[in-house]
Amino acid sequence: EVQLSESGGGLVQPGGSLRLPCAASGFTFSSFVMAWVRQAPGKGLEWVSTISRSDGSTYYADSVKGRFTISRDNSKNTLYLQMNSLRVEDTAVYYCAKDDGGVVLTAIDSWGQGTLVTVSS
Amino acid sequence: QSALTQPASVSGSPGQSITISCTGTSSVVGSNNLVSWYQQHPGKAPKLLILEGSKRPSRVSNRFSGSKSGNTASLTISGLQADDEADYYCCSYAGSSTLGVIFGGGTKLTVL
Numbered sequence: 748e749v750q751l752s753e754s755g756g757g758l759v760q761p762g763g764s765l766r767l768p769c770a771a772s773g774f775t776f777s778s779f780v781m782a783w784v785r786q787a788p789g790k791g792l793e794w795v796s797t798i799s800r801s802d803g804s805t806y807y808a809d810s811v812k813g814r815f816t817i818s819r820d821n822s823k824n825t826l827y828l829q830m831n832s833l834r835v836e837d838t839a840v841y842y843c844a845k846d847d848g849g850v851v852l853t854a855i856d857s858w859g860q861g862t863l864v865t866v867s868s
Numbered sequence: 869q870s871a872l873t874q875p876a877s878v879s880g881s882p883g884q885s886i887t888i889s890c891t892g893t894s895s896v897v898g899s900n901n902l903v904s905w906y907q908q909h910p911g912k913a914p915k916l917l918i919l920e921g922s923k924r925p926s927r928v929s930n931r932f933s934g935s936k937s938g939n940t941a942s943l944t945i946s947g948l949q950a951d952d953e954a955d956y957y958c959c960s961y962a963g964s965s966t967l968g969v970i971f972g973g974g975t976k977l978t979v980l
Binding site for chain 1: 972
C-alpha cells in the first residue's frame with residue numbers, strides 16, 4: 748500500500764523558513780514524479796512544485812519561484828520542500844503527492860494526509 | 869497560467885445523475901487528454917477519481933465517469949449517494965512551459 752506522510756508544519760513568522768519532509772513507502776520511490784500541492788484554509792487546491800523521477804529537474808508555480816526548493820533523497824525514500832521568505836499568503840495545508848507514473852506530473856494517484864503551515868506574526 | 873472554470877456548486881437528489889463542467893482553453897484541456905478529477909471530503913486529502921480524461925482507477929466506482937468536448941471536460945456522477953457530498957476538482961497538465969498542473973476552483977456537490 749502506498750503511504751505518504753508529511754511532517755514539519757507549524758507556526759512561523761513572516762520571512763521565516765520551514766522544511767517539510769514527506770516519507771514515502773509502498774512503492775519504488777525513485778521511479779515516480781513527485782510534487783507538492785497546497786490548500787489555503789477554505790480555498791481550492793494549488794500546485795506548488797514538481798520534481799522529476801530521474802534527473803532531479805524541478806518546476807515551480809510562479810507564486811513560490813525563488814523562495815521554495817523541492818528536492819528528493821531516493822536513498823531515504825523522502826521528498827522535501829524547503830520554504831524560505833515565507834509570507835502570510837503561504838498559509839495552507841501542504842500535501843505530498845505522487846504522480847500515477849508518467850514522465851511529467853499529469854495525475855496524482857496518491858496524496859499524503861497534509862501538514863498545516865501557518866505564517867503569522 | 870490559464871484558469872480552469874468550474875461551477876461553484878451543484879446539487880442533486882439521491883439516485884439522480886449530475887454533471888460538473890470544467891472549462892479551459894485550447895492550450896489547456898483542449899490540446900490534450902490529460903484532465904484528472906478529484907473528490908475531497910471535509911478535512912481529508914483529495915482522492916483521484918478520473919485520469920486522462922475518462923480513465924477510472926480500479927478502486928473507483930463506475931458511477932463516476934469523465935468526458936471531454938472541445939475545451940470543456942466533464943465529470944458525471946450517476947446514482948447519487950449521500951457520501952458523494954464533497955468538493956470536486958478538475959485538474960489539467962499545464963503544458964511544457966511550466967511542466968506543472970492547474971486546478972479548477974472546485975465545485976461543492978450537495979446531495980439533497
